Structure formats: C-alpha cells, structure tokens
Amino acid sequence: VxxxxxxxxxxxxxxxxxxxxxxxxxxxxxxxxxxxxxxxxxxxxxxxxxxxxxxxxxxxxxxxxxxxxxxxxxxxxxxxxxxxxxxxxxxxxxxxxxxxxxxxxxxxxxxxxxxxxxxxxxxxxFGRPWIFKEIMDVLNPESVSVAHEAVKSGYPVMSADWKIDVLKEQVLTSVRRIDEYRGILHSRRHLAASPVFKGIPNFRETRIAMLRAETVDELFAILERAREAVRQVTD
Ligand SMILES: Cc1cc2nc3c(=O)[nH]c(=O)nc-3n(C[C@H](O)[C@H](O)[C@H](O)COP(=O)(O)O)c2cc1C
Structure with missing residues (x-):
C-alpha cells in the first residue's frame, strides 16, 4: 500500500x-x-x-x-x-x-x-479483547465497567473461563458478520495468541489445531479442551 x-x-x-x-x-x-x-x-x-x-x-x-x-x-x-x-x-x-x-x-x-x-x-x-475493560477499570476505578454485559457467560468477569467465553463470542461475532469460513480465518489466529492459554503444557499442538480449524464446531471443541487444560494449570 x-x-x-x-x-x-x-x-x-x-x-x-x-x-x-x-x-x-x-x-x-x-x-x-x-x-x-x-x-x-x-x-x-x-x-x-x-x-x-x-x-x-x-x-x-x-x-x-x-x-x-x-x-x-x-x-x-x-x-x-x-x-x-x-x-x-x-x-x-x-x-x-x-x-x-x-x-x-x-x-x-x-x-x-x-x-x-x-x-x-x-x-x-489480539486474543485479549478484554484489555479495553482492563483499561477502563484502571482509568475509572469507581465506576464498574459494563463492558462484559454483552457476553452471556455464567462465569465471574475476568476469570479464565469468562475470558474463554469472550473469545468464543468473538468468533461468533466474526462469523455472523462475514461467514463461517472467513469469520474463523479472521479470528482463529487471535485465539491462538491469547494470553489466557499461557502456561498450558504442550500448548503448541493445541495452538496449531486452532490455526487449522475451519468450522465453529471444530474450533469450539478445541477451545473446550484448552479450557480444561487451563483449569488443570490454575487448580
Ligand atoms: C495486522 C495489522 C493491520 C493494520 N492495519 C492498519 C490499517 O489498515 N490502517 C492503519 O492506519 N493502521 C493499521 N495498523 C497499525 C495499527 O493501527 C497501529 O497503528 C499499530 O499497530 C501500532 O499500535 P499498537 O502498538 O497498539 O499495535 C495495522 C496493524 C496491524 C498489526
């Protein structure tokens, strides 16, 4: 350009x-x-x-x-x-x-x-869309940011589980805006780079699988396996 x-x-x-x-x-x-x-x-x-x-x-x-x-x-x-x-x-x-x-x-x-x-x-x-809420919370500690309300997650805001739900929502938003294939193409590399998965043992294979996923079902199954791995690390 x-x-x-x-x-x-x-x-x-x-x-x-x-x-x-x-x-x-x-x-x-x-x-x-x-x-x-x-x-x-x-x-x-x-x-x-x-x-x-x-x-x-x-x-x-x-x-x-x-x-x-x-x-x-x-x-x-x-x-x-x-x-x-x-x-x-x-x-x-x-x-x-x-x-x-x-x-x-x-x-x-x-x-x-x-x-x-x-x-x-x-x-x-990239892989950290909640950074805006993190920033708002530091800038305005008195007013509770409502940024999380768009995501219907049952998990506590900012927990690892909530963050994974946010990433899933990001994928769905992207798919709704374009189509399944390109929506995933645009969002899967963000997921693969997400700090929420840092510290998972042998994350490399999971990351590669995320980068190859072509359907929402496939990607979400990988995310759920990653969620389990995150839980094991944080437990
Ligand atoms: C993948 C990617 C695409 C970008 N595309 C544009 C663009 O189309 N127009 C633009 O003004 N800046 C573009 N940028 C630059 C960013 O808007 C920003 O100025 C730059 O990344 C520095 O900010 P950061 O350190 O927060 O990333 C792009 C950056 C990246 C990483």
Whole structure:
C-alpha cells in the first residue's frame, strides 16, 4: 500500500495528503478523522507541523502512531512527539495516541504524561479483547465497567473461563458478520495468541489445531479442551 503512495506512503507527499484530506472533508457531511505516523523516516518526523495542516483541512480528530513508516514495527513508539502535538497551543482537535500500549498501566501513563484525549490499542487486543475493560477499570476505578454485559457467560468477569467465553463470542461475532469460513480465518489466529492459554503444557499442538480449524464446531471443541487444560494449570 505504502509503496504505491497510499496509506503511510502519503507521508512522502504531504501536499497530496493535505489535498486528499481537504477533498474528503468537503465531500462528506460526517466528521472526518485522520490516522498517521510521525513521518516517513527518522529525518522527516513532520508530525507537529503536519498536525496543524491537517487540522486546517477541517479534520475533527487526529490519531498518531508514534513511529515512522521506515521503522515499521521496530523500536519503541516515541510518545514525546505525540505529546508535543497535544501540547501545541494551536491544536484544538482531539489527539488520540497510539503505539505499544500493552497494559492498562501504560494506557494510564500515556494519558497522564502526554495529555492525550484518547488512546488507540492495536496489537495488544489480539486474543485479549478484554484489555479495553482492563483499561477502563484502571482509568475509572469507581465506576464498574459494563463492558462484559454483552457476553452471556455464567462465569465471574475476568476469570479464565469468562475470558474463554469472550473469545468464543468473538468468533461468533466474526462469523455472523462475514461467514463461517472467513469469520474463523479472521479470528482463529487471535485465539491462538491469547494470553489466557499461557502456561498450558504442550500448548503448541493445541495452538496449531486452532490455526487449522475451519468450522465453529471444530474450533469450539478445541477451545473446550484448552479450557480444561487451563483449569488443570490454575487448580
Ligand atoms: C495486522 C495489522 C493491520 C493494520 N492495519 C492498519 C490499517 O489498515 N490502517 C492503519 O492506519 N493502521 C493499521 N495498523 C497499525 C495499527 O493501527 C497501529 O497503528 C499499530 O499497530 C501500532 O499500535 P499498537 O502498538 O497498539 O499495535 C495495522 C496493524 C496491524 C498489526
């Protein structure tokens, strides 16, 4: 995508990026937001100026991934520049910070230290969709999050059994939205990467079986076997 000048590739042609952004803002009646990286490479971390220009195009919020395109996913996300954008007195739109949030504590730290209006979580959600509830519970310890209510599990919220039920619900949601084959294709690798199965002896075979499953019945049977294994470990 980037090689064709689209996506992060637009960071190599800022005038075009701004032109497209303006055109989209003018063409639609709904709020337009942009998500971008810090710049193309180490020598072109243009985000502070770019954020102002994008705001001038009329976007209503900006998400920043604290890496350059050249970095891909290497190194650590640099949140200092995200903070610089947020603290620029000329910026008025909400700034959403993104990159390497893997725990509720880190989410809280990003809010506190960089002042962002929101955070976006990517890879840490793989096999851990409850991370949003974990984060909300740390951010608002007084108000009990109702995020779990969508899942009709009889198990205590945040128990390993509840988490496995959440993963099953995730599979079903994905299947309902697309179809059985592709729904499973999109969700099975998340299950296989889930921290809930960490510590199960010989999990490798189970993981491979999950990655090969092609029907809901097959996948759920594997999940139930994994549930038993988790119980044995935690008992
Ligand atoms: C499999 C995958 C697909 C992604 N697709 C997109 C995409 O289409 N558009 C986009 O802006 N970012 C995309 N990203 C980047 C993420 O949105 C996010 O910026 C990045 O993973 C850093 O956040 P994280 O450290 O929380 O994962 C993708 C990331 C992954 C791992």
């Amino acid at each position: 980037a090689g064709k000048g689209a996506g992060a590739g637009m960071l190599q042609n800022i005038p075009k990026m701004l032109e497209i952004t303006r055109a989209v803002v003018d063409a639609v009646d709904i709020p337009v937001t942009v998500k971008t990286r810090l710049g193309w490479d180490e020598g072109s971390k243009v985000i502070v100026d770019l954020a102002e220009s994008l705001q001038d195009c009329g976007i209503r919020a900006l998400t920043i991934h604290g890496r350059t395109r050249a970095q891909m996913y290497t190194g650590e996300a640099d949140w200092t520049l995200i903070g610089e954008v947020k603290n620029n007195p000329r910026m008025t739109i909400p700034i959403i910070g993104n990159g390497d949030i893997t725990s509720p504590e880190r989410a809280r730290e990003c809010f506190d230290r960089y002042g962002v209006d929101a955070v976006m979580v990517g890879r840490a959600t």
